[in-house]
Amino acid sequence: MRILIAEDDPAIAAAITDALRQGGHAVDHVANGAQADIALRDGAHDLLVLDLGLPGLDGSEVLHRLRQRGSGVPVLVITAREGLNERVRVLDLGADDYLVKPFALAEFEARVRALLRRSASKGSTEVRIGRLRLDLPGHRAWIDDSPLELTAREFGLIEALASRPDRITNRAQLVEALCNWDQDLTDNGLDIAIHRLRRKLHGSGANVRTVRGLGYLLEETADE
Known part of the structure; x- marks a missing residue:
């Protein structure tokens, strides 16, 4: 937030x-x-x-x-x-x-x-995508009932995506969500955060999909 x-x-x-x-x-x-x-x-x-x-x-x-x-x-x-x-x-x-x-x-x-x-x-205490559960205000995440350990940046990233369900979030919007006014985030830093988040979401039934030329989408996937 x-x-x-x-x-x-x-x-x-x-x-x-x-x-x-x-x-x-x-x-x-x-x-x-x-x-x-x-x-x-x-x-x-x-x-x-x-x-x-x-x-x-x-x-x-x-x-x-x-x-x-x-x-x-x-x-x-x-x-x-x-x-x-x-x-x-x-x-x-x-x-x-x-x-x-x-x-x-x-x-x-x-x-x-x-x-x-x-x-x-807005009437729901959680966001659910596949087997992933998110408590956005509480900054907590689980896969099924197992806590998912995320860094502050990784949680900020998934929070920005989950707050825009079924909508593509572009890179500028992600950078704005992740950074304070007195901070900078390089393209490489954003790519690293996305890569690490995807790795932690492996097998959860949720994934960060790249929509080429437009941005990113958090979506439900088939279990791997």
């Missing part, structure tokens, strides 16, 4: 960015409201972690503009502003959850997982 963090406190931003990246997510960070508003316009993110006290453009206005555009991206508000009236106001603006600073990192991660699971599942 790709997550945007809009937070102007460097220490908080660094801590939650590191935690989310260690969890296998692609994470982008902005430090003011205007940058957040611009970043959200391309619809590339699966979750927004939003501080209300942003410079330039208040987080409440960022949230208001996001919902005015009709975006349904989940929003987790993190703020030092307390009180029932403030929580009600922010939830009425369109936030999905609310966390008051200071907070425990474990609780933050649990709330992120819950929001991503709610957004991704």
